[in-house]
């Protein structure tokens with residue numbers, strides 16, 4: 361031990377930027393103490409390091425299970441510098457204090473979720489014990505020990521040490537982050553163990569800690585305070601989605617922006633062909649798929665230009681120069697003059713030129729780059745005093761059988777239109793009706809407590825386009841005659857897709873037969889409350 365010297369304890373599984381950290385600490389006069397692999401990596405980088413074994417006079421034991429769990433380590437972390445008897449005890453046993461502790465943990469989550477997975481014993485071996493003990497000890501004693509668990513914080517740590525100004529707020533923030541890190545780690549372990557116990561049975565164990573990503577200016581309305589939390593365990597492995605998106609430009613994302621961007625991104629990600637989705641208030645108001653993405657964009661706007669104005673535009677393919685220009689220049693079809701205005705553009709990637717052009721559209725336009733959401737995730741909704749959990753609705757038309765129940769069978773193109781409408785309707789708030797044709801949404805009705813009203817709204821929006829188009833309904837029609845089915849048939853719709861399952865299904869079938877309309881039952885419902 362080296363009483364009197366400034367000491368840093370470093371034990372890292374993820375050795376990213378270790379060389380930078382080691383060099384800077386050495387420069388600042390720190391003695392560095394490390395565990396096996398970390399010590400080797402430091403030595404290889406030409407940085408002098410003391411091995412933990414030299415301090416503990418114990419070898420790493422039990423195949424590495426016991427490396428740092430020793431009073432010579434934990435005494436040096438936990439001792440209160442302002443308590444005489446603490447410091448006397450350290451002196452008596454020749455233990456030096458640690459001023460800086462830098463630890464990240466065995467990559468448990470990565471290991472157990474790696475393709476193919478790992479067996480139970482290997483899972484157990486990957487549960488880090490010594491690491492969290494050091495992190496918790498240092499975080500508890502943060503008044504005198506700086507605890508760093510994220511390589512992104514190395515520069516700030518070095519800055520802090522150089523400034524040599526005892527800012528307790530900085531120390532507390534690091535300690536907060538350290539406990540978040542350990543909590544997220546432990547919840548990953550507990551969730552994995554739960555799965556080892558019950559298999560993939562529902563419900564899952566829900567211990568995922570949420571980590572503050574950012575405070576938001578306000579919530580849905582200016583008088584509501586708000587913040588954005590991310591699922592820490594997912595965040596760390598980058599499971600895609602809006603929470604981990606990169607913002608390249610524009611005004612700060614708001615609470616409503618996140619909701620809308622999420623809706624748009626989820627919807628556009630469901631389509632395979634090049635697609636543009638425009639969302640307003642979490643509902644897609646324009647959807648079009650085309651090999652020519654410029655045309656898809658124009659069609660998506662034209663579906664409902666009034667709603668699209670101020671909306672969120674999402675693409676499932678890269679935004680290049682030509683597309684960015686089109687987004688920048690396109691004039692509202694309502695007056696042919698006003699350039700379209702948007703809150704957000706979200707896409708999987710941008711070319712350099714594309715990004716540059718979009719940046720020029722407006723100062724405020726938020727430009728997001730997002731990765732596809734992983735499927736099979738939990739969907740959580742809050743209710744007073746609790747949370748509702750369910751599997752996310754991952755079904756796409758390929759998973760569904762469109763069964764013909766009418767006398768008339770749809771043509772190939774009509775069936776395709778029905779599938780397209782079906783994929784759109786899944787993303788519209790219930791009661792949801794979508795009218796589509798030729799890979800383009802023509803009209804939609806959303807959120808009405810009465811399905812007939814949703815239908816009428818959708819019909820009005822679709823206008824003349826209704827003739828021969830496909831209609832999708834997220835749930836069955838409770839009534840047919842002199843109700844939604846008959847009004848749809850009278851409007852000239854060519855094919856209707858709905859789940860079926862009503863006690864009046866036969867009325868719907870008879871009605872479609874009377875008007876010579878094809879009716880498809882999907883057996884699947886897409887309520888979206």
Ligand code: 93A
Pocket residue numbers: 371372373374394395396397398399424425426427428429463464465466487488489490491492
């Ligand atoms: O097996 S442990 O639970 N027992 C320990 O005493 C211990 N001390 C540090 N794991 C332990 N560690 C972990 O080793 C750290 O959390 C870190 O992730 C890793 C660094 O090992 P190395 O420096 O040998 O690569």
